[in-house]
Amino acid sequence: MTEEKPFRVGYALLMKKQSSFIQDSLVNLARSRGIDLVPIDPNRNLTDQGPFHCVLHKLYGDDWRNQLNEFTANYPNAVVLDSPESIERLHNRISMLQVVPDLKINNQTWTVGIPKQIVLKFPVIAKPLVADGSAKSHKMALVYNQEGLNSVKPPVVVQEFVNHGGVIFKVYVVGESVRCVKRKSLPDMGEEELMRVSEDLWAFSQVSNLARDERIDDRYYKRMHLDNAEMPSLNFLTQIAGELRRVMKLNLFNFDVIKDSQLKNHYLIVDINYFPGYAKMPGYETVFTDFLCNVLWNKQQRGV
Known part of the structure; x- marks a missing residue:
């Protein structure tokens, strides 16, 4: 044999x-x-x-x-x-989110959308237009006022800042497998906090790195009960992931989701990344190996 x-x-x-x-x-x-x-x-x-x-x-x-x-x-x-043509969409922060409003999500409990990216009402998030995975593309800023906006180097996408309880959900997609992890995010910003700000902007590199930023008092997250923040429904996230796979024709990506503090059951997709840091996902070895086995064995079974 x-x-x-x-x-x-x-x-x-x-x-x-x-x-x-x-x-x-x-x-x-x-x-x-x-x-x-x-x-x-x-x-x-x-x-x-x-x-x-x-x-x-x-x-x-x-x-x-x-x-x-x-x-x-x-x-x-x-x-x-994945195909270079499909990946290309994610290199631009305008085109990457354009697909979200067209997703066919059949859910009576939760809704999903994207932050406004035109109307200016401070504070706003300023992100580089190009999202090619380079260090430069990760340099973002929380802009507090017009002076801070003048300091940002174009071309940038200006995104509405939405209070979201200081937590961001990173959803990893590997084919049909969907995993969600919880991370610290930018703290909420009310009118009183905005009045007390003494600077024009707060520059940072990736929201996932904020846990190491000395400006964020860890007591804030304890007050917000970050550890007890409710994870989005996996069924809901799986629906979103499946729709994103369909419209983008991609298998390997993640998307960042926040929950709008003002709306009970509304979530916002704020970023989509191709081939993210899967090693940060618990058990990524098994998930990825299962995916490769399915892809290769299915193709062999079809005889192509």
Whole structure:
């Protein structure tokens, strides 16, 4: 009896992403399930490094896009996760959220939308227009007044600041699998707090890094009972994730959700990111390996 050869999944990731995502725990689990994770050298021709049953990537640019096109022409049965055309939408903070109002969510209890991104009423969140995963694209600011807005370097997207109880929900999507984790976020800002602000803006890099910011008094989160903040319904989040997968034609992404403090059952999607930091998601190795197995075995069963 001939032993079946393992599936070869090539990964093309920047070194920082590779070091956080490609852990021994993931590599070993995948190998035990018949999948070899193989590094792709971005400085060599992709086709020459094949064959691969699947290419997992988070690289951008015309050269890489051309390499993927050449690869799929030579290996038409290989799976590419995900297509550059689908990923492109998430590189712009206007286009990334344009799909949300059109999501078909069949839920009588909760609703979902996006923050206003035109009307200015301070404070507002200023985010770089480009969202390509670079350090520059993560530099945001909570802008308190007109002077602070003048200090922001365009092009930026100005997003309404919505009080949300100092908690943000990060929803990780891996195919049909959906996981949600709770993180500290920007504290609520009322009129009294705004009057006491002595600066024009508060610059920060990623909301998820705020827990380390000395400006946020941890007593605030204790008063807000952050640990007891109710998680959104997983069924509701799964509906949203499924709709986002459908309209964006993507499998690997996360979206950030906040709950509007003024409306009882209304949530807002404030960001969508391609191939996020999955290593921060508990049990990511099993979730990701299951996903790859499903993709590869389903394709084999279809005989393509």
